[in-house]
Structure formats: C-alpha cells, structure tokens
Amino acid sequence: MQGDSLSRYAGWPIIIGAGLAGLMAALELEEPCLILAPSFTGEGTASTLAQGGMAAAIGPEDSPALHAADTLKAGAGLCDPAMVQRITEAGPHAVETLLRLDVPLARDEAGQLALHLEAAHSRKRIVFAGGDRSGHVMLHHTLQAARKKETIHWLEGTLEGFYAPDGSLQGVWSSAGFIPTGRCILASGGCGGLYQHTTSPLANRGITLALAAQAGATLRDMEFTQFHPTALIAAEPTHRLALISEAARGAGAVLRLEDGSRFTEELAPRDVVSRAIAAQLQQGHRVFLDGRTLPGGAFSAHFPAITQACHAAGYDPDNQMLPVQPAMHYHMGGLKVDHKGRTTLPGLWACGEVACTGLHGANRLASNSLLEALLCGQWAGQDVNACVADASPTIVAAPPCPTASTDWPLRVEMQHHLGILRTRTGIEQLLERTLPLARHNLCALTASFIAWGALHRLEQRGAHWRDDAPGLQPARHYDWHLHDLPL
Template identity: 45%
Template sequence: MSLDVHDIAGAPVIIGSGIAGMMTALRLAPEPVVLLSNAQLGTGSCSELAQGGLAASLGRDDGPELHVGDTLAAGDGLCEETTVRRTVRAAPEAIKTLERFGVAFDRRADGALRLGLEAAHSQRRIVHAAGDATGRELVSALIAAVRRTPSITILENVEARRLIVEGGSIVAVVAAGHTGAVALPTRRAVLATGGIGGLFCYSTNPPGSWGHGLALAAWAGAELADLEFVQFHPTALDGPRRPMPLVSEAVRGEGAVLIDERGERFLAETPGGELAPRDVVARAVWRQLAAGRRVFLDARQCLGPRFGERFPAIADLCRKAGVDPATDPIPVRPAAHYHMGGVAVDATGRSSVEGLWACGEVARTGLHGANRLASNSLTELVVTASWVAESVAGASLTRRRHICSTFVPPRPDPSAIRAVVSAALGIIRHGETMHEAVTTLLPSAAHDSAGSGPALVALMIAIAALRREESRGAHCRSDFPSRDADARSSRLTLSSALQAAAALSCRAPVRST
C-alpha cells in the first residue's frame, strides 16, 4: 500500500498512551512529540486498572537498602542490582513528580502519606491514591497534564502496525486508524505498549494487551529478554468478567486470608503466609483449584464492615458479582497479570535497534528479575520515563521526508491462540506441552495474518520457557523442579526464535513416563 506521508520533522513517536507513554511525553516537553493511542486516551490500557500503588521507602522504619533487599529477594537471582539500586533511590522523587502533575495520594490525618503493606515487602512502603484506585487516579491526572501540554500531539484510535527499519535504524512508524493508514517518519520511537496478559484466558489485563510492543520490536530485529517470566496474580475475582477484576494484594496486607471451600486456611504453614511472594501464593491457589476445590479470600475478620471504606472500588466490583466482602468470602483464582520479560534495554531505555526505546512493562530493565515485587512496576515506569525521555531528547535528530511503500498488516487478534497459551504457559509448565504449543503456533507466527503478532509473541515465550530447564520465580516446570545454580537472563531475537521453533517442529516431543 502506498502511503503519502506528512513530514513530522523527526518528532519522537511514543507508541502507547498508558502511564508509561504519557509520562515519557510529559518528560520530553517542550520538545514536540507524537503520542499514539489505539483507543480513546485513558481507555484500553492496564494503567487505569491498577489497584496497587507505588513502592517507595518513605517510612521512618524503612530505607533504600531494605527496599533493595526485598526486590532482590523477590527477583530470585535474576535482578540487575545496579538497576534495582538506581530505581529504588529515585522512587521517592517519583512520588513528588506525580504530585506536581496533579496526583493526590492518600494521606493520614496528620498529613503524612499513608503507607500500605503488600506481599514480600518487609515494611509499609506502598503509596496509594483513592484507596484501591491508584491507576485510575494517575491516569486521570496525567491525561489532564498531557492535554494541556501543547508540545504533545495525540493521535487517538490509531494503532502502530510496523516499525520500518533501514540500515539498522528506525525510520518510520506505520500506523492505521479509522480513516486509513499512515507512515510517520521518525528516527526516534518509544514502545510503551504494556504487557501480554491478553494472550491468556484468565487475565487481569485487557484483551488487547497481548504483547503488541514485543511483536513490533521483534519484527524490527530487536533483542528480547526473560520472556518466560509471566507473573500470575493470586487473587483475581473469580467470575465471567473480562478482564478479570483484581482483588488487590493490599487486601491481604490488611490481614485477609485465603481459605478453601471448607473454610480452612491452606497457607498457614507457608513462610510469609498470604504475604509470601506472588509466585508462591499463586501456585498454592492453583493447586487447590487443580484438586477440584474453590478458593476464597476472607476479609471478614480483619476488615468486615470497613471493607468498603478501605477498598471502595473492589467492594463495588464484588457487589456487582453478587458478593458482599463485609460478610462473604470473595471467590478468587490466579490470573495472568504482569510480564517481567520484555524488550532488552540499557540503563537509558535503549533497545538493540538504533532509534528504538522501550518504557514500562514492555521493557525488560532488570529491576524485576524472575518475579516482580508488588507495586514496583508503577514505580519503575514513572522513574524510567525520565531516563528514556532524557535519552530520546539527547539523540541525534535527522529530518527526512519519506514516501513509504509497505505492507500494512490487519489488526491483530489473539483470540485463536488463548487456549493454547493458557494450557502451555500457565502457572505450572511442562516441556511436552510447550513443545506441542510451539508446533501449533509456528504456522501463524511465520505468516502475516491477524493472528501472526500474538502467535509470534506466544511462540517466543514458549521457546524461552523451554530453554530454561529449571524452576525459578514465576517460571515453574514440573519436569525441571530444581533451580540451576548457573542460571542467567535469557535472550531471543525473531530469527533465533523461528529457527529454534522450526527445529522443534521437526522433532516429536519427548513423552514423560
């Protein structure tokens, strides 16, 4: 398709309009920037669904070293300590930055920030806004800031379909909207597209969050890292609604316990109990469900009639599902929630492709390792948005006028592969099932179709998971239950993943006995 392209003077193009994308755009001001949003601003992303807050060592009994230690412990040996320390030290200033953009965080009667406790944190250090509606409050404040910033051009209902690369560098972003397709010439593109939960049947992410940015990066030749590490939140509200409503970890931080259908607490003997790392709790809940039992989160004793005051959004979601959390246990189950892997980036958010950066969940910075510490993700994207913006602003600016002739693929659709992904890449994995998934996914991943992008992302996750022959953090294999003492971060490119998949497809899976 021949696209007549208007010169945008080399302005950076930010793909994704969640918190990561908006923060990067705001941090680039007053430099002109284009912000692509595949829906109306403030809808369709994971950001507005976030109930958890931002982790920052602000309490009198807390400090950066404690936060660093908790993050490293949760990351299970695969965090990059330099990144962890840098991010943790910048976290308190990130809170102030958001306040300057209009975010009103919850405070105690004495005016001090109210600090919550979440799983695997040794101290209260979680800052919330509007109780359990932190994401909504952040998104609302940042939208207002973005709309009043004249240097930001917002293109709503426009979706990036391909990154055009010439000579190893980004030269354009091909996008499509209701009125047709366009190629935006730019030497600087920032991926801020969120996670991959939409690949799974049970997920707290919107269906459109299927790894769009990972596919764009892979097609452009970028290196991806640690794709096998997918975090499943232990307590999504069990019901038909999609995305699945999250019952925040903060509820467990207030003392709620997990019980089975007989009313028995099954984590009583687990170190940390309900506040053990998420992978531990998610597997414990999964085992109960696999045994044919139902699981509930019981907040009747710790909160009771105060539940609605402390967690108004969750209480409303529960009531819509026919549950009163003040008097009823809340039915829950694990759901795909967060991706620790992503586009491999350096300390400034640069990918391996010149002119391509990544920020937020789509990026693998090294902060989370094998298992994200609760509420470190919002902190990460606010902190790293500043680093990415500084790097983008400092990059050389080349102005060109392009007439691009390129194929514009159809709008992606992950629906056909969700069952395959859920069966093979869930909480407990096995090599045989993943091998079969690779064989199933390869034909779609290797050809341009509505399902090719989602199939490619799922395929690359499966290849990474097959290569990691151990159990670590959020990656648990029943055929390799032990840890590898020499384990390292994994790396993949599109070409290496397709080569590995083709080789696997020529071999029958090894049947376990």
C-alpha cells in the same frame, strides 16, 4: 488523518502508548512530539487498572536499601542490582513527581502520606490514591498535565510496524499512515490478553513486541509471566477478570479453602501464593479470599472499587468469602533495554511493561510496576532529548506496510500450557500450534517467544515453574531474536 497530513510529524519523537510510562516520557521531551494510542482517556491501559499503588521507601523506618533488598529477593536471582538500586533510590523522587502533578495521595490522621503493606515487602511503603483506584487517579492527573503541554500532539490509532531497513529506525507505520522518524518510545504495555484468565486489558496481546522483534530488536526473558494470586471468579466469566489487590491481604484478608481452613502464607511472594492456590484448585478444592473481619474496618470502606466489582459479580465482600483464582497479570520479560531505555534497535526506546529493564527479574515485587513506569518513562524522554542530531531520516516515499493478523484463538491453550505450572510436553504442544502461525500472526509470534523461552529455561525460578525440571540452576538471562525461532 491520512497520507500527506502526517508529513508534519516527520522527524518528531513518536510515543506509542498513553499509559503512565508514555505520558511521563512525553512530559520530559523538550520539543514537539506525537503520542499514538487507541484512545486518550486512560481506558485500555494497564496503568488505570492498578489498584494498590506505587512502592517507594518514604516511611520513617524504611530506606531505599530495604526496598532494594525486597525487590532482589522477589526477583529470584535475575534482577539487575544496579537497576534495582537506581530505581529504588529514585522512589522518593517519584512520589514528589506525583505530588507536583497534584495527585491526591492518601494521608493519615497526622497529615503524612499513608502507606499500604503488600506481599513480600518488609515495610509499609505503598503510596496510594482514591482508595483502591490508585492507577486511575495517577493516570488521570498525568493525562491532565500532558493535555496542558502545547508541544504534545495526539493521534488516535495503532502501531502497525517499524521501518528499519539498515538496522536502525527510520519510521513507523500507524493505522493512519507512515511517519518518518528516527526516534520512537514504545510504551504499549504487556501481553496478558494472550491468556484465557487475565487481569490485563484484552487488547494487550504482545503485538508491539512482535513488531519490534520483526524489526531486529532483542527480546529478553520472555518466559516470565506473573500470575496474580487473587482474581475474582465471576458468576458470568469474562476474559478480563476483576483483580482483588494484594493490599487486601496486606490489610488482613486471608486465603481459605471451602472448609474454612488456611493453606498458605498470604504475604509470600506472588509466585509462591499463586502456585499454592493452583495446587489446591488442581486437587478439586475451591479457594476463597476472606476479608469479612479486617482489623481496620469493613472491606468496603478500605476498598470501594473492588467492592463495586464484587457487587457486579454477585458477591458481598463484607459478608461473604470471595472465590478467587490466579490470573495472568504482568510480563517481566520484554524488550531488552539499557538503563536509558534504549533497545538494541537504534532509534527505539522502550519503557513500562513492554520493556525488560532488570528491575523485576523472575518475579515482580508488588507495586514496583507504577514506579518503574514513571521513572523509566522520564529517563527515556530525557535520553531522547539528547539524540536530536540523529533524528531526521531521509525517506522520500513511504514504503508499503507489511500485513499480519492479530487474531488470537489460542487463549485457552496459553492458559493450559504456559500457565503457572509448566511441562516440556505442554510447551511443545503449544509450539506446534503457534509456530506455523507466527510468520503471519503477531500474537502467535509473541506467544512463540514466550513458549520458546519456557522450553529452554530448564529450572524452577520465580514465576517460571517447570514441573519436569530441577530446581534453581545457575542464574542467566535468555535473549532471543527473530532468527532464533524455527519459523
């Protein structure tokens, strides 16, 4: 589909991304809209890889206030309390939404919704589906609902740029051509693919973050990159590592060194557990997750999809300890948005991992990501519905699309210098590599923003840990624009 064939979409809301956040936004829209994504099968999205499930305070001994308190504690002083309250209070509504979409959430013997316990949660509050395939099952049913809605249209391709010559959005460039529009919802995922060891889709390299920054949008707290403590070390390593869900530790799996000794509290916040593992690895130890004697039955019965991944890597979790290491998993920073999902660029909304909503602060609480994606996708769609009057840009001819590279040869350097433990020297060495590339390479631009934020945050907070900096300093956010980088 090229050229003039795209003119039919002029003025329509355009949604970039077909994960949970993007699909929920599309389902909320009251007029025809277009979803632009590389595929529409769920493959390549972080949503479909989510194992544990979605956090929501629906248990008899739980409450949104307790959920909010756990979220604020994990966020290490940088959460937006109002946003935390809004999202945790809407958690039960999000569960109802999944049930309306016919998502087969797991139930206990009494027929009530079953709940997992995960790290840093004070209560069992994780609803799940398909054993350990929650994201896949939730996304599949949401995709089915979107397919049935006649006003949702689909265009296979990628985003190549935003057109905002006067400081507000007037169109988007796609790989299929230019589409004039004054409304775009960005739901394109994170930037884990910038790292050597990651559990994220490899295509998620922060490209759309760079494009939004080039168009004038504000980025916030880019240095907060969360490393999941337990990614499986494969016998034949690949870039994207298999994740062993936090629910495994919630079910009783423990972390051990090669001699069988334990060294950390398994259900501490992710940043704490990741640093503990990283410290042991630096000392030459090997770290294993031991799920051989779970109190509720065999590991394979609890976690069939994880077991399949273990078997593919040559391990039997029922009878062997699993070698693990931390891997880049989630980006808490991103596009600065308000409670409606509006970025600082008029006409552009963002939701899901690409957005910095204030929910996660410096360290995301486990299983809050699907909750945020569902709710913030809905809220962005509802707000776009209220912006019909300003939706039609007056563009006679499509301007030329700027060209930039998306090749990324510095995954190892990102892992080494912007990993779990950071120093000023290492960050500066990385910037010496990325900044010269950043004018013409979108991956390098996003990597430079992450490094620039890490260089200026002189403290140890949440997922950002400077070995050469003091402990917590007064809490503050760091907002960045393209002109802040020495390009």
